[in-house]
Amino acid sequence: MFRKFLFVCFLFLGNESVNGLQKWGTQFGQAPLLERFFWRALDFAYPDEASRNFAMMRGEFIPENALPVGIEIWRNKLFVTVPRWRNGIPATLNYISLDTNRGGSPKLTPYPNWAQNKAGACGSAITTAYRIHADVCDRLWVLDTGTIGIGNTTIQACPYTLNVFDLTTDKILRQYRLRAEDINMNTFIANIAVDLGKGGCEDAYAYMSDELGYGLIVYSWEQNKSWRITHSYFMPDPLAGDYNIGGLNFQWGEEGIFGMSLSPIAANGYRTLFFHPLSSRREFAISTRILRDEQLSQDSYHEFQVLPERGPLGHCTSSVMDENGLQFYNLIDQNAVGCWNSALPYAAENHAVVARHDTAMIFPADVKVNRGLLWVISDKMPVFLLSTLNYTDVNFRILTMPVRDAIAGTVCENSPWGYVSNSLWWE
Numbered sequence: 001m002f003r004k005f006l007f008v009c010f011l012f013l014g015n016e017s018v019n020g021l022q023k024w025g026t027q028f029g030q031a032p033l034l035e036r037f038f039w040r041a042l043d044f045a046y047p048d049e050a051s052r053n054f055a056m057m058r059g060e061f062i063p064e065n066a067l068p069v070g071i072e073i074w075r076n077k078l079f080v081t082v083p084r085w086r087n088g089i090p091a092t093l094n095y096i097s098l099d100t101n102r103g104g105s106p107k108l109t110p111y112p113n114w115a116q117n118k119a120g121a122c123g124s125a126i127t128t129a130y131r132i133h134a135d136v137c138d139r140l141w142v143l144d145t146g147t148i149g150i151g152n153t154t155i156q157a158c159p160y161t162l163n164v165f166d167l168t169t170d171k172i173l174r175q176y177r178l179r180a181e182d183i184n185m186n187t188f189i190a191n192i193a194v195d196l197g198k199g200g201c202e203d204a205y206a207y208m209s210d211e212l213g214y215g216l217i218v219y220s221w222e223q224n225k226s227w228r229i230t231h232s233y234f235m236p237d238p239l240a241g242d243y244n245i246g247g248l249n250f251q252w253g254e255e256g257i258f259g260m261s262l263s264p265i266a267a268n269g270y271r272t273l274f275f276h277p278l279s280s281r282r283e284f285a286i287s288t289r290i291l292r293d294e295q296l297s298q299d300s301y302h303e304f305q306v307l308p309e310r311g312p313l314g315h316c317t318s319s320v321m322d323e324n325g326l327q328f329y330n331l332i333d334q335n336a337v338g339c340w341n342s343a344l345p346y347a348a349e350n351h352a353v354v355a356r357h358d359t360a361m362i363f364p365a366d367v368k369v370n371r372g373l374l375w376v377i378s379d380k381m382p383v384f385l386l387s388t389l390n391y392t393d394v395n396f397r398i399l400t401m402p403v404r405d406a407i408a409g410t411v412c413e414n415s416p417w418g419y420v421s422n423s424l425w426w427e
Ligand SMILES: *[C@@H]1O[C@H](CO)[C@@H](O)[C@H](O)[C@H]1NC(C)=O
Pocket: 151, 152, 153
């Protein structure tokens, strides 16, 4: 992968305004990275100016404390999550209407409403949501960590609770509190993957990665039951804990299993879950045949596969795989998004950078693919956490790029024999 980077010259082509949207130039052929939305600081759609002012006066809304970390797209809604790391976050689960907002810096609307975003209202509201998932059955899967604060300031206000919404009615379909045995003293879960099997909408499992407690929690929708899996591959590589991002050097040495993505369903009826610890350059893989079976998942050490390293500067938090087996992942050290076509072996030479921008993509916190469009949110997270954001500058951006254009001319474009569905190489 590194060799490839030497050949590619990242050229800042400047930005031009197209239909009122910022169009950031990238070096990859015709593929433009379109800046859909940008914010200096986040704002929320209060019913009127007076209630917004009142909330600010009471410290219920402190604009500089809000950092967006996760996105999801469902029909005309673009969801944006904002963890309660500091005080003054009025809502953690929010959306922007894509019908009424074409660009600019829209205010976030709490989802499904303000009341269900009240901090610490255990059982009736969501306290903190990180990454979320909308499935093809029109359900939104939201894990509420129940936490307020970050690092050593964290208060566990409510228990870890999985909330599943019906997006067509905005009603909660299911609320499931993780069992005491599912978590431990160090638990920190910021990512979820949702696995729909051959059995349709009822045949659903959620996988939740415990980044600091080093576990994977499985929830079966049908059984309404959860279990925890442990494996040494969930742990960080002690040599991979040093980071240089946004002009800052810092160490996140304890960060274990984080990003996950699921392959299409293979011939055997199961998907493969790809996952990686954050402080690591490696990807690992496990069949959902193992994860879905509580007994099997407890005693299948050797079923977990080790894939080759991505290469240097390969730290990654979020990944996603589309229905063709094309994986996209953020490269947080490189202000970039990478791709891997799973029809090819997971080798460094089969990876490519699809977009990189040293201003617009400082810490691409989440990546999603929806109807052929790649979505990325960048938020300068390390600057927020370790220094201070400059609020006269743009800090948060939501960028899009057609998948077809993103991979054009890269190794991720169809392999010589095309996508080989149901006979993927890792089988
Ligand atoms: C909490 O963490 C911060 C930053 O790592 C540190 O400066 C502070 O001393 C810690 N506080 C406590 C009470 O451990």
